[in-house]
Amino acid sequence: MRAFGLLSLGILLLGGGAPLIGTAPSVPPECEPETHDWETSSLPEADTYVEEAFPDRIHGRSTVLVSDGNPRQEIYMRFRVADTTGRLGAWLDVPVLDGTSNAPALHLTQPDWDEGTLTWMTRPALLGGPVANVGQAPSGSHIQYDLGQVVTGPGVYSFALIPESTDGMDIRALDARNADTPKLIIPVRQSTCTYRGTGGTLGQPWRYGGAGDEVARAMATDGTGAFVLAGAYGVGGRLGPVGFPGQRGLMLGRFRADGSHDWSRGYAQESAVMTVEDVALTSLGNILVVGSYTGTPNLGTGPLPTAVEATVPAMFIAKFSPNGTPVWAKGFVASLAQGGVTRRVPASAASVATDAQGSLIVTGSFHGAMSLGGGVLDAGPSSRDARNPQPGMFLARFSWEGTHLWSKAFPGLDGGPTQGFRVVTDSVGNVVVGGVASGAGDYDKVLDARVWNTPVIARFSPEGVMQWTRALEFADGRVNGLTLLPGDAVAFSGSFRHSFYFGNEKVYSSRGGGDLSGGIPDAMLGVLESWGADRWARALGDTAREQALRMAADAQSRLVVLGDLAGGSDVGGGYISTGGRGFVASYALGSGAHRWSRALPEGLEPALLGLTPTGAVRVGGSFTGTLRVRQATYTSQGGADVMLLNLSP
Secondary structure, eight states, X not given: OEXXXXXXXXXXHHTTOOOOOOOOOOOOGGXXXXXXXXXXXXXXXXXXXXXXXXXXXXXXXXXXXXXXXXXXXXXXXXXXXXXXXXXXXXXXXXXXXXXXXXXXXXXXXXXXXXXXXXXXXXXXXXXXXXXXXXXXXXXXXXXXXXXXXXXXXXXXXXXXXXXXXXXXXXXXXXXXXXXXXXXXXXXXXXXXXXXXXXXXXXXXXXXXXXXXXXXXXXXXXXXXXXXXXXXXXXXXXXXXXXXXSSSEEEEEEEEOTTSOEEEEEEEEOTTEEEEEEEEEEOTTOOEEEEEEEEEOOBSSSOBOOOBOSTTSOEEEEEEEOTTSOEEEEEEEOEEEEETTXXXXXXXXXXXXXOXXXXXXXXXXXXXXXXXXXXXXXXXXXXXXXXXXOOOEEEEEEEOTTSOEEEEEEEOOOTTOOOEEEEEEEOTTOOEEEEEEEOOOSTTSOBTTBOSSSEEEEEEEOTTSOEEEEEEOTTEEEEEEEEEEOGGGOEEEEEEEEEEEXXXXXXXXXXXXXXTTOOSSOEEEEEEEOTTSOEEXXXXXXXXXXXXXXXXXXXXXXXXXXXXXXXSEEEXXXXXXXXXXXXXXXXXXXXXXXXXXXXXXXXXXXXXXXEEOTTOOEEEEEEEEEEEEETTEEEEEEEEEEXXXXXXXX
């Protein structure tokens, strides 16, 4: 059975289906339960029809099924129901190709028949009289047979459509490979926990936006609790009282610690599309932004190099003053020479950090070759693979004036990627980067990775000299989140499959599975000492897919992780779900013990994470349409709006 999406009860009733019955299973009130209604829909595992006039004819491969009283023809369908937990009813939805004044009656039959051999002579016996009927069935309509009293649990259900008129009804068979075929539909209501643990109490949310699109991709918070949002906008977009100019562009907005609007600016880009990936604040309040673009953007300091193809982005770095005035911006394109032809290939900045000097430190990925100002960088042989190119990684430092200080590249080998996803700096300006690396054996290691797709963390001096690396060997995954702890210990998070050694233990994905059990990734969380030694690590999640996206630590060294999950999961304190795909969770520094976790509302994109000086958590992203937060419903004013949830420590 496969879910077709969340529907309200009103939509289900208006759809002409069976009456809804039953109630949602109860869950403990302390886990802040939320009730969801949706429907599951399954196609028949077998369907065919038989004819009295041709008693030996087989129609198991027919693309059209017919039920008719003259000549006599009957339709047979069989469904397998795996789960009916939270069932509110059931009905058979039948799209009608050729209609009838009186639709056939639906009967239960014995299920032991084979569509490849079924004929009039071998058709299964009917089990009693009709179980459902509908009357008229116009051509092009959908008719529904009420099966609420028939489909009451898991099992195999076989039905026959027995004619009650001589103007037959035609429907599509499963072999027609068309979405408009009969389906067994079961509406479901379930209550799930949205929250577990102690702490993380939800306060008043903050919403920002106007009549257009506002998509916030990154957030940075300063020592007072004030914060900056960075992203993109569409026509009519705004973060404050004044709309942004033009049809689209890059947006910045600064907000006070209480969430009130300080200022916001839009930088219109009529000939370019800019995608923000990260933002950082210097000690003087300057704003550093990095990301990718296509076209020829201009942030007010001159046009950047053109990225002609819409599917081949270039990367940018930029600095803005504390009031949002552009100070400088730089764009970089990557290229690949093959067969005597040079073409543009993708490059993107993923993360930005700063230091006491106001430097801009950036990491990301690129293909082919690229110069950031200090000579040509090579993305490695994986990026030149004609069939499946994979990127290499770059790491670079620029001065507060935008002058290139140093840059390095780390190749992808053996057909795998090497990418930087997060960069931070410690108390003395050392640069710590996290990502994924792909090596090719003991003699061709990349950031100590010997095989492809290995999660890695590495530290470099302020001058770019490598100090140590930590490759989580045998894990297939990536490091997405980094934050610094007291004494410059490094906390990391991300996702992985299979397992990796950490300290004297082995960390498994899929909760206790063996080396070959990691088909679906779990989130991970861990801490390294300042010199790169293992402190502790743990897996987060169950058999669903989980991934940590960003992380932060407060003054009390409590770790907070923002991530996504496939509908719902257990990230340490018990199962949580809202039907959405985001979560935020807090863990103790000493061992990674779960403190609290919360599933983000369905429809909210998990992108933004920030902590106040007191440890309060701000988390959120953008949403379109309606968003339900506790008992309140918020509606975006046009396209996408920005929503921030406020949580206690």
